[in-house]
Amino acid sequence: QSALTQPPSASGSPGQSVTISCTGTSSDVGGYNYVSWYQQHPGKAPKLMIYEVTKRPSGVPDRFSGSKSGNTASLTVSGLQTEDEADYYCYSYAGSNNFVFGTGTKVTVL
Amino acid sequence: EVQLVESGGGSVQPGGSLRLSCAASGFSFSTYWMSWVRQAPGKGLEWVANIKQDGSEKYYVDSVKGRFTISRDNAKNSLYLQMNSLRAEDTAVYYCTTNVYGSHDHWGKGTLVTVSS
Numbered sequence: 001q002s003a004l005t006q007p008p009s010a011s012g013s014p015g016q017s018v019t020i021s022c023t024g025t026s027s028d029v030g031g032y033n034y035v036s037w038y039q040q041h042p043g044k045a046p047k048l049m050i051y052e053v054t055k056r057p058s059g060v061p062d063r064f065s066g067s068k069s070g071n072t073a074s075l076t077v078s079g080l081q082t083e084d085e086a087d088y089y090c091y092s093y094a095g096s097n098n099f100v101f102g103t104g105t106k107v108t109v110l
Numbered sequence: 111e112v113q114l115v116e117s118g119g120g121s122v123q124p125g126g127s128l129r130l131s132c133a134a135s136g137f138s139f140s141t142y143w144m145s146w147v148r149q150a151p152g153k154g155l156e157w158v159a160n161i162k163q164d165g166s167e168k169y170y171v172d173s174v175k176g177r178f179t180i181s182r183d184n185a186k187n188s189l190y191l192q193m194n195s196l197r198a199e200d201t202a203v204y205y206c207t208t209n210v211y212g213s214h215d216h217w218g219k220g221t222l223v224t225v226s227s
């Protein structure tokens with residue numbers, strides 16, 4: 001199972017929005033609504049930010065939103081804040097009890 | 111508060127074995143699917159294995175099938191990963207996670223496994 005494709009980096013100024021894409025196939029992202037997103041700060045464990053494509057766990061700011069179109073899922077961070085600077089990973093069910101993460105995107109707040 | 115605390119990591123030679131443990135607290139452990147996820151140094155995340163609430167179903171990434179075994183003891187609120195025939199490419203931080211709706215909603219801090227001669 002190949003990793004989902006994410007851009008290596010993305011950036012924005014404080015207050016701006018940044019969108020991260022996660023491209024897979026009809027066998028993973030496009031085939032199921034089990035896409036989730038994780039934020040990871042350096043040296044820390046990942047944190048769930050979005051699950052089931054669009055849902056936010058309790059405590060995650062509504063500045064974070066998820067969507068999906070075809071084989072590509074997206075995470076949008078609106079109103080960027082300095083603490084949003086981190087690595088972000090998408091994750092999807094890939095059928096036959098397999099799961100796959102994305103390649104990861106480093107978000108920089110300029 | 112959900113707590114997941116991994117232990118058992120360390121250095122091992124190629125071909126060796128290690129058993130990782132994860133002590134869970136703050137939630138009803140026996141009602142959750144559980145998982146192991148790993149991250150090689152400076153690299154991305156990789157799902158390793160899942161186990162159903164009662165241990166009756168277990169699934170693995172292809173690269174560890176036949177070498178790793180996930181298990182749990184609900185009476186002890188503990189998750190395990192038995193790792194045999196270890197390879198250099200298994201070097202990573204191993205995270206214990208709860209698994210809900212196809213996502214990993216709680217994570218431990220991880221334990222480092224280093225496979226090197």
